[in-house]
Amino acid sequence: MVNTSLAGVIRAALESGRFRRVLGMLHGIEGLLADDLVDLAAQPASFLERLAQTPSAALGSCRYKLQPDDPERALEVLRRHEAGVFIYIGGNDSADTAHRVARAARTASYDLAVLGVPKTIDNDLPETDHCPGYGSAARFLALATRWVGADTRAMRRTDPVRIIEVMGRHAGWLAAASALGREQEGDAPHVVLVPERPLALETILAAVQSAYRASGFAVVVLCENQPDETGAVLGARGGPRYVDPFGHAYYDSPGLYLATQVQERLGLRARYDKPGALQKTFMAAASSVDLEEAERCGRAAVELALGGHSDEMVILLRDDGPHYHCRTGAAPLEVIANRQKRLPEAFIRPDGLGPSAAFLDYARPLIGEPLPLLARLDPSARA
Amino acid sequence: MVNTSLAGVIRAALESGRFRRVLGMLHGIEGLLADDLVDLAAQPASFLERLAQTPSAALGSCRYKLQPDDPERALEVLRRHEAGVFIYIGGNDSADTAHRVARAARTASYDLAVLGVPKTIDNDLPETDHCPGYGSAARFLALATRWVGADTRAMRRTDPVRIIEVMGRHAGWLAAASALGREQEGDAPHVVLVPERPLALETILAAVQSAYRASGFAVVVLCENQPDETGAVLGARGGPRYVDPFGHAYYDSPGLYLATQVQERLGLRARYDKPGALQKTFMAAASSVDLEEAERCGRAAVELALGGHSDEMVILLRDDGPHYHCRTGAAPLEVIANRQKRLPEAFIRPDGLGPSAAFLDYARPLIGEPLPLLARLDPSARA
Structure with a gap:
């Protein structure tokens, strides 16, 4: 469901009219550190259309633990591309990475909105009712x-x-x-x-x-x-x-x-x-509820960024009542990064x-x- | 696809108006030998409706190799139920079992139509273009x-x-x-x-x-x-x-x-x-072509029986031409039983x-x- 959330981010960013470009990091933070980025708005139309039927991560994944100098290096690359928003999709480890980038930006007085989007089939993130990916x-x-x-x-x-x-x-x-x-x-x-x-x-x-x-x-x-x-x-x-x-x-x-x-x-x-x-x-066994929520969480990250939020992750909050429904909310990235549910x-x-x-x-x-x-x-x- | 072919057999048998009863053997030949049979026409409507969405074998499967006296014992039970047709769904081993029953019936001058329906995801039966179950x-x-x-x-x-x-x-x-x-x-x-x-x-x-x-x-x-x-x-x-x-x-x-x-x-x-x-x-990943052919092969077994065939298995024969299509045909059970493709x-x-x-x-x-x-x-x- 990384891809479904990614599609939500791209669509919400383009529809908002507030961004000149939407860039994708190849293999997550590794791609950012290596300045290995793609222009997501310049992709063929089939790319966005097929994202929702493509499993795993079309931009590639990573398992890279940030080294002490990495957040500074990440900011350098972000500055070079005049990035105002940094959105990172994943679980605890990704929340940890995003939180470190947010902290470095604050220290450097760089006005960067850093938002996380939850995605893990393991469903082990705190604060959120559940994680996109889990339902499918x-x-x-x-x-x-x-x-x-x-x-x-x-x-x-x-x-x-x-x-x-x-x-x-x-x-x-x-x-x-x-x-x-x-x-x-x-x-x-x-x-x-x-x-x-x-x-x-x-x-x-x-x-x-x-x-x-x-x-x-x-x-x-x-x-x-x-x-x-x-x-x-x-x-x-x-x-x-x-x-x-x-x-x-x-x-x-x-x-x-x-x-x-x-x-x-x-x-x-x-x-x-x-x-x-x-x-x-x-x-072929994806949950329709999960697909809808995954896209919505991607969109919510863009909305939170435009609303001035940073260093937070989108979460799902279940409404009371006889029928199932979840709203989106936000929780500090630091909390998500360091606790396992x-x-x-x-x-x-x-x-x-x-x-x-x-x-x-x-x-x-x-x-x-x-x-x-x-x-x-x-x-x-x-x- | 055993169940889809089974549904084809049941529907064709009931629609033909030529049978008083349609009986199912629980766990294949083991059920016949133990006189452990069910009345398939007396099942709840949901049974037939759900067969096509139920994997594996709703009647149970077996891995029983016939002992020398078993074919005679099988005929006894079939006679007691006044069975005129014996249809068996499976691969090489099932063809072997059905062939022995057919041979025993011939020896005993019992007018029994014995038909096999191919089903194996392994696709290793000779004579047939492919086996129901394989496509899915x-x-x-x-x-x-x-x-x-x-x-x-x-x-x-x-x-x-x-x-x-x-x-x-x-x-x-x-x-x-x-x-x-x-x-x-x-x-x-x-x-x-x-x-x-x-x-x-x-x-x-x-x-x-x-x-x-x-x-x-x-x-x-x-x-x-x-x-x-x-x-x-x-x-x-x-x-x-x-x-x-x-x-x-x-x-x-x-x-x-x-x-x-x-x-x-x-x-x-x-x-x-x-x-x-x-x-x-x-x-959830079943092939629509496979499902249709599996039901058709079940129906073809009933038609072959009514047409006087016995000791044969239904096979699929691919037509020449630019568009894919298979007809059903028949091949001797003995050939299916003893060769692996x-x-x-x-x-x-x-x-x-x-x-x-x-x-x-x-x-x-x-x-x-x-x-x-x-x-x-x-x-x-x-x-």
Whole structure:
């Protein structure tokens, strides 16, 4: 949804008539530091039209942590292009980058409006009701779980267990969303593991066994870094395989480990799926609510800038009332940068094996139209 | 698409006015042998309506190899229900099962019309131009590759390599279909490995390196059982992890192995996705052409039965001419049961690293509507 928000920024900026140019940074702040910018108003018409159907970041992404001299260097390039507004789309790390640029501008008395636009499928930003990007990834996982669940049910006599490993390093918002795929009692997912609740392998295996006994099959959804009771990633007590420049750690697959344990310890054939980047890119499962809000958040950043705001991020604020609606608001970038919103206690079942009804009420409006229902046999109509 | 063909069978049978009842076997032949049947005409209206939007097999699937006495036992149950037609939906193994039932009926002078309906996303059945189920899985993989490719391009500065492991145990039809996601030269997929072409790890790594140098990122699509130059599954020379009752072998992941090798040997960060069951269930990416043909093949089985055919499978025959169209025909079940159609030489590039243009021409009409195009920056419009 980076691209959908980007389209909102471009359209709002051009429509306002207040800007001579709209420039895009290639690969985020790295592009700014290298003065590697594109003129977004000079792109072919197809570029803007297709942005909303193109996943990921058409301008390229980065994982670059600012060095001490970088904010000054960024201001130099911005000054050279006579930029009055700096809009940055992303999650905590992007908010941190934007906040440092804003602070440097204040120190240098450079009149620059710095605005953040939230985007992360992880949904782990504070202040905002939810993040653009999350609703579409949540819809993808709800559909995937419903449909892979139907397949696991059909194959239950030979392959009764399915493990689906999803994104979300330290927060279980995505894993929890898989529960929106459940139509009836006994449907997938049967066990949902979230990093907020470390669990011993024995506890997880017992839950799989119990779901299998009750339903004849079991679908488990877990996060890519799901911790065991010691806090180590399941099956990876030897430590991470890789740590990126922001200090985020990547591990071998806890899902593949769990599948092997289910086979060896429970004697049940377990298959393993890892949708990976499909979660953030599969536009055929995008949420209409998410797409609309993503564009609106991009537009709101332009409006905030024109209204004299700076060093803030656009946020979504949910209105009270029977029908779902979110307004846009703003929160300090510094707050967004330094806090991570994990699943609150009230959104997790007491046994830690799935999200609560309160979570489902929170997340359901975000995924857009109701999901297609499964054909179900009437078991009483035996021949 | 089992369900879509099933819907075609039910509708054609009811519309013909020639049948008193339409019975469904739960979990295929296992349900017949156990006399575990349902009355499909007595199901709620929602069942038939929702079949076409429900993936996998609403009646349940099986992997049961007939024992010597089973065909006789099957005939007993069919006689008890006064069945005149036996329709079985599936791939080679299902054709084998249906053929044995047909042979037993002939021997017993039981006037039973036995028809097969092809369904396998693997597309590995002989005689038929293609199999229902393949077009939708092919569309899913083409979309997935295009969109994950866009994401890998965006993230190329930190995570330039992506490995996507797809289904297809011994035939590369699904892996090859990922190439339909390529819009322009340099797009994903850059390397497509098919089991028809065993390749040494060194050859594969050289191809990844070369694609990375040319495009700045590399997306590799490979089959779940991709063999190395010795014929062993890549990274699994120790043998299979599991062999099912039909003798099909399952291995640890060659994709995860390749991702690790790319990191260690080429020094490029490689991510690994395994869409798994999403390939056969993600109805939001279904091909309209595939859905229509799947229902038509189900209907054709009923028509063949009423026309006095037996021991045959419905096949699709592609008409010559500028516009894509397939008629239905029939082929002996015995031929379908005992032959597997792998990718022909003409559908593989001489270097073995991807499908040929002839394959793309063959597969393109099967995936339905053109795929959404990606937004692309004009690189000359630098600011």
